[in-house]
Amino acid sequence: MLAAEAGAAASAGWFLENAWLFPAVPFVSFLLILFFGRKMPKQGAEIGITALAIVFAGALIAGAQWISHVNAAESAHGTEETHSTDETHGTEEEGHSTEPGTTEDGTHSEEGTSTEESHDEGALAVSGGGRSVVLGPSLALPMAEEGGEAHASVPPVISEWKSDWWTVGGIDFQVGTFVDGQAVMMLFVVGLISLLVHIYSTDYVHGDIRYTHFFAFLSLFTASMLLLVLANNLVMFITAWELVGVCSFALIGHWWEEQNNSNAALKAFLTNRVGDMGLLIGMITLFFTAGQGRTFNIYEINVAAASGTVSDTALTVAALCLLAAVMSKSGQFFLHTWLPDAMAGPTPVSALIHAATMVVAGVYMIARMYPVFFEGMSIAGGSINAVALIGAITTMVGGSLAFVQRDIKKVLAYSTVSQLGYMVMALGVGAWTAAMFHLMTHAFFKACLFLGSGSVSHACNHSFDMKTDMGGLRKYMPKTHATFLVGTLALAGFPLMSGFWSKDEILAGTGGFGLSEGANGRYSLMLVMGLITGGMTAAYMTRCYWLTFMGEWRGANSPNAHHGAHAAAHDDHDAHAPAGHDAHDAHDAHGGLPHESGPRITTPLLILAVLAFVAMFANIPGQFGFVPEGWRLRFEHYIEPKGEYFPAISHAEFSPVIAILSLIAAAVASGLAVAYYRKVEAQDPMGTELVDGPTSKAGLPKVAYNVLANKFYLDWLYTDVIVGFVKGPLARAANWFNQNVLDGIVNGTATVSKRIAGFTYTVLDQQVVDGVVRGSGIGASETGGLLRRMQNGRVQGYAALMFAAAAVLAGVFVLAI
Amino acid sequence: MVAQNIFFGIIAAAMVVSAIKVVTTKNVVHAALYLVIVLAGVAAQFILVGAEFTGVTQVLVYIGAVIVLFLFGIMLTRARIGHEMDVDNERRWIAGLTALLLFAVMTYALLDAFDDTDIEANGALAPQATQAVSDSIFRDYLIPFEAVSFLLLAALIGAIVVARRE
Amino acid sequence: MWLNQFLILGALLFCIGVYGVLARRNGVxxxxxxxxxxxxxxxxxxxxxxxxxxxxxxxxxLFVIAVAAAEVGVGLALVLLIxxxxxxxxxxxxxxxKG
Structure with a gap:
């Protein structure tokens, strides 16, 4: 039934129609690395890099093809004047550095190798221009010519396996790819960041015992993520969803010899299972309720949901279930606890999986199934809903927790939680485009920050502790410093950085207090929380930056510093592995001072820093009259789906008031942070906190610090309270109940019964009464025994409880319904 | 249908009595032998509703293989042949209550739903051709079939790994 | 024949089985x-x-029979290990x- 779309898209472009190749290439690379990696001269890394280069080149071409597809669809609808599809005036080296929807033509990236060359060129051109990341004036944004607010329907490119792939009991399961603007954007983001992470890793995990294994899983991860992006039905989607979970598990536990790492991996895996139940149930709900008949097809479900033929209740239930999956995968409040722990993995993994790609899978899922959420949550015209609220709470929780971390990666991890909250909040208030735009810009600058933190730790005793091992690094690591600064500015929402624009779009999209025109509702609470988080983000990133790069280097006095004996005193994440031995030797040669990392580490950093800046041009607000029309809102124009499978959302306009407010919040917050650390420096050049700082004083600040340092006591709640309650007090309570209440009843019953028996001995048959007495005694003691023995570790007891509970529950259902 | 009902009654009574014996007898070997009666009864019931192929498979797999496996298990664990005093744990009353509760709920639900629905309401009982079953397995349910094959392989390997002496 | 006579026979066997699972001490x-x-x-x-x-x-x-065969194999292996x-x-x- 989708033949029409497929047929209409016949000329959409080879890469869009054969998108299955995108996951297939890294998957083949995974198998090759697994089986032949060890025998290769570079132990398999070259296979992974080649595969990713091919994927990235393909993504660029697919982007170009998607642009011409959109243009063709629009001209076909006659809503646009004819246009000269002049997309080729981008300069070669910058052409690839913005997002794919707007920039790439196929002409200069015919194959992977040439793209890679052009990549390097770009990097060299930028680094050659000094360490500054501000690009030269020659930065020309290559654009398709046509702007305008055409709302012609753009059919997605859906390719399906022609014959039935798999039929069970009369239900067809299909495989296929579903390519539209957001999928193409994700292809670009995942391909690019994965490629950069591969290159970075060749240096970072150099010499690791499981080097080959590491690259194999990076490839598998990329393949799974691309499959998730392209899946056209929910069965494929959940398969890929689980696969990325497995890869994440394997990569977090990469150094599983250490108990902490393997615990973190397990925690990530198990926390995700909680949400996966939601995904499964939501998927089944949609299977039975949405679409014509029973279908897993995402396109059909979306069309059905958007057309309003599906019952609201079903959509709400499905949306809530899917939201549970988002909460676990995308680290939303109260299932976010795994994400910071996942920093136990190697830093490139943190950058790739836990900042840029995997954790946005949940966000992507909301975006992909947007009609379900839009209708199910009644986003249009509302002022609060579950998605927006969860996002808003998450963004504040993550932002506040980032303040108290000593570990630079944990700061970034909580910041990721916070930014993911932003994206979910944006989706919750109907700002779809803003969420996707933020997803892309965040991927760039967060990957840049993470890789930067890895580079820093590489130089600083392989520790991530900002207070003991860092400080003053701007003198030693100029490239890392510059790129980290760009990332920080982008994240903090400094104007003229991509992060500012995407964040501002989200805030405008809330439509809070009616400050922005054209929003989907009046989500005032979300606007306030977003603004507060904006301020917090600026402050904690200033803290992070200051502790790392300003002041004096504290690492020489650190307990981690003296690693003359290599094996000794490695209490941090990365150092215990053989990974760093070469680097250790280098350190010793340098007399222990930090030093800039090698080119394979700094080049990806530079590329990402440039992107963190350049990406802002992708979606210039439509009100900016001084920008040529064809340059505005390119992202919205090409990425946002247009058609019956997407709800009619309205777009908030740029609001100067909100922009200024968020600017003020960020400026004040970072100003306060700078003032604080200046004072610290004045008191003690080597210090990291004021001696009499707020947190060392008693009272409210101290309480707040404790709450934050204990992560809002969530872990404690999960492990100690819930598990502990079930294990300890409940059993004790049962025992107490048995000892005091039941035994009392037993004794009382027996005594009373015996007396009655004594009195009525002549009236009633002694045997009967005795029987009753004994019976009640035995019955009571058996009941008491049940309660006492509930926690005896005998599985059959638990099984009895389970069966009895199931029977009671079934009885309730049978009688009630 | 009187004859079928009579046979059903006889077989069902034998099955229930044997099943109760399986879970109450103190002799492990006797339990296994009573289990044979229940399994054979199940096969007979299958044939009664026309599911011949499944009935034959039941005999082959259960009585032919599973029971033998059980007897081997009993031998290898050297459970005492003959009476054992405490084959039941002290929670058997709870277990009995649970089972009764479950049975009450299920019976109520069944009577509620299918009060006196005739099993032939959708067409007369007829021996279902083995061909129809095989067509169904190898066409509609091919993937589950492959999955089951894979499961059996995994179970085979798993059983060997678990039970192997180091 | 009624449908229910088979279903209730099944329910009865099921509950007897549940009793056995809960009450027996012997793994086999x-x-x-x-x-x-x-x-x-x-x-x-x-x-x-x-x-x-x-x-x-x-x-x-038939699938259940196959899975049951697998279950008995693995289950007996576990009992043997115990x-x-x-x-x-x-x-x-x-x-x-035990907690």
Missing amino acids: MVLMSIELILNAVNINLVAFGAFHATPAGQVFA YRNRSSIDLESVDLL
Whole structure:
């Protein structure tokens, strides 16, 4: 039934129609690395890099093809004047550095190798221009010519396996790819960041015992993520969803010899299972309720949901279930606890999986199934809903927790939680485009920050502790410093950085207090929380930056510093592995001072820093009259789906008031942070906190610090309270109940019964009464025994409880319904 | 249908009595032998509703293989042949209550739903051709079939790994 | 014949099996009780298959038989392992879950 779309898209472009190749290439690379990696001269890394280069080149071409597809669809609808599809005036080296929807033509990236060359060129051109990341004036944004607010329907490119792939009991399961603007954007983001992470890793995990294994899983991860992006039905989607979970598990536990790492991996895996139940149930709900008949097809479900033929209740239930999956995968409040722990993995993994790609899978899922959420949550015209609220709470929780971390990666991890909250909040208030735009810009600058933190730790005793091992690094690591600064500015929402624009779009999209025109509702609470988080983000990133790069280097006095004996005193994440031995030797040669990392580490950093800046041009607000029309809102124009499978959302306009407010919040917050650390420096050049700082004083600040340092006591709640309650007090309570209440009843019953028996001995048959007495005694003691023995570790007891509970529950259902 | 009902009654009574014996007898070997009666009864019931192929498979797999496996298990664990005093744990009353509760709920639900629905309401009982079953397995349910094959392989390997002496 | 006579027979066997699983101390006997449960399910499947005049009921019964065979194999292997480690298959002594 989708033949029409497929047929209409016949000329959409080879890469869009054969998108299955995108996951297939890294998957083949995974198998090759697994089986032949060890025998290769570079132990398999070259296979992974080649595969990713091919994927990235393909993504660029697919982007170009998607642009011409959109243009063709629009001209076909006659809503646009004819246009000269002049997309080729981008300069070669910058052409690839913005997002794919707007920039790439196929002409200069015919194959992977040439793209890679052009990549390097770009990097060299930028680094050659000094360490500054501000690009030269020659930065020309290559654009398709046509702007305008055409709302012609753009059919997605859906390719399906022609014959039935798999039929069970009369239900067809299909495989296929579903390519539209957001999928193409994700292809670009995942391909690019994965490629950069591969290159970075060749240096970072150099010499690791499981080097080959590491690259194999990076490839598998990329393949799974691309499959998730392209899946056209929910069965494929959940398969890929689980696969990325497995890869994440394997990569977090990469150094599983250490108990902490393997615990973190397990925690990530198990926390995700909680949400996966939601995904499964939501998927089944949609299977039975949405679409014509029973279908897993995402396109059909979306069309059905958007057309309003599906019952609201079903959509709400499905949306809530899917939201549970988002909460676990995308680290939303109260299932976010795994994400910071996942920093136990190697830093490139943190950058790739836990900042840029995997954790946005949940966000992507909301975006992909947007009609379900839009209708199910009644986003249009509302002022609060579950998605927006969860996002808003998450963004504040993550932002506040980032303040108290000593570990630079944990700061970034909580910041990721916070930014993911932003994206979910944006989706919750109907700002779809803003969420996707933020997803892309965040991927760039967060990957840049993470890789930067890895580079820093590489130089600083392989520790991530900002207070003991860092400080003053701007003198030693100029490239890392510059790129980290760009990332920080982008994240903090400094104007003229991509992060500012995407964040501002989200805030405008809330439509809070009616400050922005054209929003989907009046989500005032979300606007306030977003603004507060904006301020917090600026402050904690200033803290992070200051502790790392300003002041004096504290690492020489650190307990981690003296690693003359290599094996000794490695209490941090990365150092215990053989990974760093070469680097250790280098350190010793340098007399222990930090030093800039090698080119394979700094080049990806530079590329990402440039992107963190350049990406802002992708979606210039439509009100900016001084920008040529064809340059505005390119992202919205090409990425946002247009058609019956997407709800009619309205777009908030740029609001100067909100922009200024968020600017003020960020400026004040970072100003306060700078003032604080200046004072610290004045008191003690080597210090990291004021001696009499707020947190060392008693009272409210101290309480707040404790709450934050204990992560809002969530872990404690999960492990100690819930598990502990079930294990300890409940059993004790049962025992107490048995000892005091039941035994009392037993004794009382027996005594009373015996007396009655004594009195009525002549009236009633002694045997009967005795029987009753004994019976009640035995019955009571058996009941008491049940309660006492509930926690005896005998599985059959638990099984009895389970069966009895199931029977009671079934009885309730049978009688009630 | 009187004859079928009579046979059903006889077989069902034998099955229930044997099943109760399986879970109450103190002799492990006797339990296994009573289990044979229940399994054979199940096969007979299958044939009664026309599911011949499944009935034959039941005999082959259960009585032919599973029971033998059980007897081997009993031998290898050297459970005492003959009476054992405490084959039941002290929670058997709870277990009995649970089972009764479950049975009450299920019976109520069944009577509620299918009060006196005739099993032939959708067409007369007829021996279902083995061909129809095989067509169904190898066409509609091919993937589950492959999955089951894979499961059996995994179970085979798993059983060997678990039970192997180091 | 009524549909219900098969279904209630299945329910009865199921509950007897549940009792066995919960009350038996001997690992092998617990496994036998599980067989009772699985057979009860099979009776239901086949009865419903006959009722709806579809081979699907039999197909699933066959799948259950296959899975049950796998289950017995692995289950007995586990019992054997317990016996080897503890010289007893008394499930009362297996209480590592004790809190």
